[in-house]
Amino acid sequence: MSAFRRFASPLDLRRFKDRLATGLITAGGITVLVAILAIGIFLVGETLPLLRLPETLALAKLSPLLFGTFKAALAALLFAVPVALGAAIYSALFMSPRLRSRIKPTMEMMEAVPGVVIGFIAGLVLAPWVERHLLSTLMVIVWLPVSAALIGVLWYRLGHRLRRRLSLASAGLWLVPWLGLMMALALWLAPSLEQLWFGNDLPLWLERHWGLDYTTRNTLIVGIAMGFAVIPSLYSLADDALADVPAALLEGAQALGASRWQSLWRVALPCAGPGLFAALMIGIGRAVGETMIVLMTSANMALVSANPFEGLRSVAAAIAIELPEAAPGSLTYHVLILAALVLFLFTFIVNTLAELVRQRLRRRYRLLGGK
Amino acid sequence: MRTTLRRSTLDHLWPWLCAASLALSLLLLIMLVGLLATRGLGHFWPAPLQEVTLRSGETLAGQPIRETALPAQQGQERLYFTGNQDSDGQRWRWVAVDDIVSTRTPDDVIRLERTPWGDFIGRLVAFESANGHLEGEAAWKELQAQLALPPSARSLATLTLETASGASLMQPLSGVLHAQAPNALSLWEKLNAWQNGLWRFLSEGPRAANTGGGVWPAIFGTVLMVILMSVIVTPFGVLAAIYLNEIAHQGRLTRLVRIGVRNLAGVPSIVYGVFGLGVFVYGIGGSLDEWFFSDTLPSPTFGTGGLLWASLTLALLTLPVVIVATEEGLARIPDAQREGAMALGATRLEMLTRIVLPMATPAMLTGVILAVARAAGEVAPLMLVGVAKLAPQVPLDGDFPYLHLERKFMHLGYHLFDTAFHGEDVQAAIPLIYATAALLVAIVLVLNITAIFLRHHLRRQRGGEC
Numbered sequence: 066m067s068a069f070r071r072f073a074s075p076l077d078l079r080r081f082k083d084r085l086a087t088g089l090i091t092a093g094g095i096t097v098l099v100a101i102l103a104i105g106i107f108l109v110g111e112t113l114p115l116l117r118l119p120e121t122l123a124l125a126k127l128s129p130l131l132f133g134t135f136k137a138a139l140a141a142l143l144f145a146v147p148v149a150l151g152a153a154i155y156s157a158l159f160m161s162p163r164l165r166s167r168i169k170p171t172m173e174m175m176e177a178v179p180g181v182v183i184g185f186i187a188g189l190v191l192a193p194w195v196e197r198h199l200l201s202t203l204m205v206i207v208w209l210p211v212s213a214a215l216i217g218v219l220w221y222r223l224g225h226r227l228r229r230r231l232s233l234a235s236a237g238l239w240l241v242p243w244l245g246l247m248m249a250l251a252l253w254l255a256p257s258l259e260q261l262w263f264g265n266d267l268p269l270w271l272e273r274h275w276g277l278d279y280t281t282r283n284t285l286i287v288g289i290a291m292g293f294a295v296i297p298s299l300y301s302l303a304d305d306a307l308a309d310v311p312a313a314l315l316e317g318a319q320a321l322g323a324s325r326w327q328s329l330w331r332v333a334l335p336c337a338g339p340g341l342f343a344a345l346m347i348g349i350g351r352a353v354g355e356t357m358i359v360l361m362t363s364a365n366m367a368l369v370s371a372n373p374f375e376g377l378r379s380v381a382a383a384i385a386i387e388l389p390e391a392a393p394g395s396l397t398y399h400v401l402i403l404a405a406l407v408l409f410l411f412t413f414i415v416n417t418l419a420e421l422v423r424q425r426l427r428r429r430y431r432l433l434g435g436k
Numbered sequence: 437m438r439t440t441l442r443r444s445t446l447d448h449l450w451p452w453l454c455a456a457s458l459a460l461s462l463l464l465l466i467m468l469v470g471l472l473a474t475r476g477l478g479h480f481w482p483a484p485l486q487e488v489t490l491r492s493g494e495t496l497a498g499q500p501i502r503e504t505a506l507p508a509q510q511g512q513e514r515l516y517f518t519g520n521q522d523s524d525g526q527r528w529r530w531v532a533v534d535d536i537v538s539t540r541t542p543d544d545v546i547r548l549e550r551t552p553w554g555d556f557i558g559r560l561v562a563f564e565s566a567n568g569h570l571e572g573e574a575a576w577k578e579l580q581a582q583l584a585l586p587p588s589a590r591s592l593a594t595l596t597l598e599t600a601s602g603a604s605l606m607q608p609l610s611g612v613l614h615a616q617a618p619n620a621l622s623l624w625e626k627l628n629a630w631q632n633g634l635w636r637f638l639s640e641g642p643r644a645a646n647t648g649g650g651v652w653p654a655i656f657g658t659v660l661m662v663i664l665m666s667v668i669v670t671p672f673g674v675l676a677a678i679y680l681n682e683i684a685h686q687g688r689l690t691r692l693v694r695i696g697v698r699n700l701a702g703v704p705s706i707v708y709g710v711f712g713l714g715v716f717v718y719g720i721g722g723s724l725d726e727w728f729f730s731d732t733l734p735s736p737t738f739g740t741g742g743l744l745w746a747s748l749t750l751a752l753l754t755l756p757v758v759i760v761a762t763e764e765g766l767a768r769i770p771d772a773q774r775e776g777a778m779a780l781g782a783t784r785l786e787m788l789t790r791i792v793l794p795m796a797t798p799a800m801l802t803g804v805i806l807a808v809a810r811a812a813g814e815v816a817p818l819m820l821v822g823v824a825k826l827a828p829q830v831p832l833d834g835d836f837p838y839l840h841l842e843r844k845f846m847h848l849g850y851h852l853f854d855t856a857f858h859g860e861d862v863q864a865a866i867p868l869i870y871a872t873a874a875l876l877v878a879i880v881l882v883l884n885i886t887a888i889f890l891r892h893h894l895r896r897q898r899g900g901e902c
Contacts, residue, residue, distance in 0.1 A: 083783035087683060094679025097672050097755060098693060101700055104711045104752075111714060151457030159451050160458075168458070170888050175465045177884045179813030181849045182873045185856050186468060189866070197504070213456030217449040233451060240459035241466070248463075293468075296461055326447040347702060354704020356816035357849075361857065381706045385819050388710065393718045405710040409703055416699035 108406040115399050126400050127407070129367040133377035137359050138352035140288030140373070145295040145348060150341070152237075152296075153303035158315075158329055161234040168237060169304065176297035184361030187290030192282045192362065199267045199279075201255035205248055212247035216240065271374065279374045282364040287377070291358050299348040306340020306426065307333060311433045336433075339426040346419035350412040356381040380404045469877070476874025479867035480633030482618035482626050485545045485557060487600055488516070488531065489538045496529060497545050497557050497600035506532065517864070519547070519555035523603050527554060528863060543620040545600075546576070549613040551643065554864075556607065558599040565593035565609075579615055613643075637871055642851075651872055657743075657823075657845035662808050664747035665754065670804050672751070673758025680759070681766040682788065694763075701756040709817030712749030717741055717821055741822025744841035749821050750814060754807035761806060765799020765894075766792065798894040802887045809883035813876065815849035823850040848876045 152172075156165050195202045220228065231239055259267055268279035310333045318328035334341070356379075364376025365386065384401050391397040487497045498516035506513050512533040521527050548556040563575035570578050575595075582590050593609040614636075621629060636650055643649035680697075684690045717740060725736055769792055777787040822844055852872045859865045 079783050079786070083785040086785040086788075090675055090679050090683055093672060093675030094684070097676035097759070098697075100752065101697065101755070103715070104700075104703075104707070107711055107715055108707075148457040148460055151454040152461050155451065155454035155458050159455065168462075171465070172461065173888065174881055174884060175461065177809055177813070177880050178465075178468065179815070179849055179876055179880055181813070181815045181853050182472070182877055183468075185852060185869060185873055186471065189856055189862070189869070190471075209456070209460060210453060213453050214449050216456070217452030220452070221448070233455065236452065236455035237458040237462070240456050241463050244456060244459050244463050293464055300461070324447050326450050350702045354702075354706065356704065356706045357853065360816075361853065381704055381816070384706050384710060385816050388713060388820055393714075402710060402714065405707050409707045412703050412707075413699055416702040417695060420695045420698060 105409065108402060108409055111402040112399060112406050115403055118396070127380075127404060129369050130378055130380045130383050130404065131407075132369050133363070133367065134353055134379040134381070136284055136371075136377050137287045137291060137363065137379050138349060140284050141291035141295050141352040142345075142348060144288050144292030145299055145352075146345065148292070149296045149299035149344075149348070150303055152300050153307055153344075154329065155237060156300075157304050157307035158325075158333065159233055160237055164235060164237065169301070172297045172300055175293075176301070178294075180294060180355060180357035181361070183290050183294055184358045187286050187293075187358065188282055188361040191289070192286045195286060196268065196279070196281050198252070198255065200259040201252050202285075204251045204255045204258070208247060208251040209244060212244065213240070216243055268374070277372050277374055280364050280366075280376045282362050283376055284363070284373045286362045287359055288373075290362050291352055291355055294355060294358055295348045295351050298351055299344050302344035302347055303337075303341050306337040306344065306423075309340075309430055310336050311430060314433065336429075337426070339422045339429075343419035343423045343426070346415045346422075350415045350419075353379075353415075354381055354408055354412050356385050360385055380408055384408075472870060472874040472877055475867070475870040477634070477871070479871050480630045480637065482616055482621055482629045482633075484541055484619055485547060486516070487540045487542055487545060488536050490531065491535045491537055495600045495602075496531075498529060499547075499557070503533065510534075517555075517557075519557040520553075520599050522553040523599055523605055524601075527861070541619045543617065544576075545619060546615060546617045548595075548597075548607070548615050550607065550611045551613065552611060556597060556599075558597055560595060561598050561604070562596040563593060564596065565591050567591070576617070579609075579612075582609060583612065583615055637868075638875075651848060651851060651868075651875065654846040654848045654851040654872075655875075658812060658848045661743060661747050661750070661845060661847065662811050664743065665750045665811050666804055666808055668747060668751040669754050669758055669807055670800075673755050673803065673807075674762050674800055676755070677759045677762035677766060678788065681763050682784075682792070697756050697759050701760065704816075705753055705814050706816045706820075708749055708753040709820035711752070712745055712817060712821040713741075716745040716748055721745060741820065741844060742842045743822065743845050746818055746822040746845070749817050750811045753814065753817060754811055757807045757810060758800070758803040761803025762796065762800045765796040765802075768799070769795050798890055802890045802894070805883055805887040805890065809880050809887065812883065813849060813880045815847070815853055818847055818850055823847045848872060848879075852876065 156168055160168070220231070220233075223231070271277040271279060314332050314336060315328050318332045319325065323331065359377075359379045360382040363378065363382065365378045365382055366376040367378040367383075368375055384404055387397060388401045391401060483499045485497055485499055487495065489495050496516065496518055498518035501515040501517055503512045503514045505511075510532075513530050514533055514536075516529045516531060517527060518524065518529045519527055544559055545557065546560055550556055560575055560579065561571065563570040563578050565578075579595065582593065587610075590609055595607045595609060595612070596604065597607055598604045616629065618626075618629075638650060638655065639652050640650035641653050642651065676697075680690060680694060684693075721736070721740070721742075773791055773795070774787055777791045778784075782790070823846065852869055855865045855872070856862065856869050
């Protein structure tokens with residue numbers, strides 16, 4: 066009996082400590098969740114004063130910005146989606162697993178490159194170069210896929226031994242110098258072609274024949290720079306979705322006589338479709354919210370034009386430029402916070418959609434007997 | 437028959453296109469990193485100086501930068517950095533290559549870094565001090581000896597300089613920071629000079645409107661802000677993760693909260709900046725000013741962007757990263773471990789601190805490192821909540837209370853943006869921008885590689901169990 070009493074108080078102490086710690090953790094956890102909730106509440110609260118004003122004002126200010134955001138995101142995705150999807154298909158289904166375990170972290174590195182660095186390279190180095198070599202740039206964009214197809218054709222003509230050494234499973238690596246070579250070839254040929262077709266100055270030719278203005282920092286540059294930034298996250302998610310397709314499905318399709326590409330096209334892609342959709346959503350979210358790249362590569366003109374060689378101004382860039390100067394409580398301040406709210410809601414909805422789709426996909430794979 | 441044939445040809449080509457798109461991504465990454473490394477590190481290599489005589493008889497000395505084609509097939513033109521803004525009124529010179537009669541690289545052409553007027557390129561004629569008048573090689577020796585001393589120990593002296601065009605000017609020694617005769621250096625000396633240049637870039641403050649000097653205050657500001665941020669984000673992130681994974685009832689609400697937290701990682705950073713500006717700076721900072729610093733109003737103390745608000749904003753921004761990584765680590769720990777601890781009589785606290793948290797430490801560390809990497813590269817929110825172009829005072833000094841949370845600070849990423857887009861002479865600043873960008877990328881990549889290795893190590897250590 067006395068022994069019990071001696072242990073009773075340490076036990077009480079332990080229980081007390083346990084309760085205290087649980088309380089503290091709960092308090093901490095809930096604080097964090099409230100802080101996160103506060104972002105939404107703050108943004109909504111600060112836009113409410115706008116309701117008292119005529120609505121058209123905010124709309125008139127926001128619409129070119131929304132257009133610019135949409136245009137920039139579209140340009141980035143036009144570049145990023147084919148490249149990232151292709152890379153994901155290749156690395157998930159054709160590449161040797163050993164190589165894939167190396168390549169994936171490398172692509173994650175690419176995701177980590179800060180936007181401000183990409184913006185600097187694109188805005189200050191690439192943009193003036195492209196202005197002087199517009200045709201070369203366009204030629205590279207057209208020529209690279211063609212040269213990739215060319216290597217495909219050439220490969221089947223290769224000797225057996227060389228074919229074994231340069232296998233498709235490691236093509237992701239040995240195509241790098243090939244593409245570099247092809248790029249150099251296109252750059253070498255372009256000046257003479259420009260002279261032949263466009264009188265040595267393509268921007269001038271464009272303006273004269275099609276009435277297209279050309280600004281140094283334009284949508285094309287934004288697309289290339291932001292595409293570069295979006296590729297890794299798109300790639301990583303798409304690769305996960307494709308790699309998790311149960312192997313039994315693909316093997317079954319091939320056993321029934323489908324070629325590798327057919328089994329991919331008819332079985333893997335439909336099966337991983339929701340995962341690819343989720344990847345696309347995340348990519349859109351990133352492209353819409355990216356600030357520094359657009360700020361540094363787009364000339365920041367609030368224009369509404371479909372011309373890919375003109376600048377634009379996105380919502381995020383407008384906030385970054387104008388908000389520090391706007392007096393708190395002024396109309397501009399509230400409009401900019403409305404812009405931030407729009408960004409917040411858009412990315413939040415898009416990401417939630419992606420997450421829900423991914424969860425459903427995971428359940429489907431489990432049912433199909435995958436991991 | 438023909439359609440099947442065509443389809444099978446296409447079937448054989450598609451994989452190649454896919455492989456090429458992966459190769460293209462790698463190529464772009466290699467090109468970016470290669471460009472940054474070569475241009476960023478190459479800037480510190482002593483560039484040869486050329487002395488050029490033009491067809492008009494004029495002579496100029498400078499560092500060749502690049503060549504471009506003249507319009508209408510008139511040949512090439514070359515850009516020279518000639519310095520000497522005080523005597524020439526300009527620092528750059530475009531010269532048509534066809535106009536150049538002769539090009540020499542004489543050993544006695546020197547390059548001086550000076551404070552008011554930027555670089556001087558030309559010849560040293562004489563070194564005049566209280567100890568006498570030196571000329572030629574002796575003057576150059578004496579100049580180098582003086583520059584090796586700390587600035588306070590240098591003697592009062594005047595240099596007589598001569599530009600390539602023959603103009604002569606007097607330069608007090610106190611304004612000279614560094615002297616180099618790059619054409620006369622041997623390979624070993626060049627390597628040494630490269631090291632010194634790199635060190636000065638990392639350890640000095642910016643000069644001459646960010647076109648010279650180094651980035652030390654920016655490195656310092658970035659590191660200090662990131663440390664403060666991780667001090668804030670680590671406990672809260674870990675607490676929230678433990679709450680979500682170990683304590684909260686695993687129902688629909690928790691699942692929704694988890695999705696919400698995950699999604700916050702995808703919310704644009706500028707939105708966090710807006711929140712930081714509205715709530716921290718104008719809201720909390722404004723109130724603090726009214727209560728404690730009302731004597732200095734209307735000039736704000738905490739009611740403007742500063743170190744504290746920037747750290748808090750970035751902590752909020754990186755919170756999801758830490759929560760998600762920690763939660764992943766916690767979820768990997770098998771329930772048997774927890775149940776075993778509970779069965780042996782441990783309370784929940786004991787189970788958490790003795791069993792679960794030690795196992796989840798590498799995951800937490802990974803989360804914090806990823807958060808730091810993200811914060812180090814993030815610029816957009818900082819534009820709203822507290823970086824300065826040139827912060828005269830470092831936020832950490834010997835005055836009480838030593839750490840000045842309200843001060844503005846410099847940040848590598850913002851320094852890069854500002855120099856590149858608001859600088860006076862962007863052309864002159866570009867090499868330094870490259871170096872800054874290379875430094876920033878190196879920091880972020882090293883942090884990320886550490887996180888990747890940590891995660892890899894963690895997975896291997898646990899084997900197939902997790």
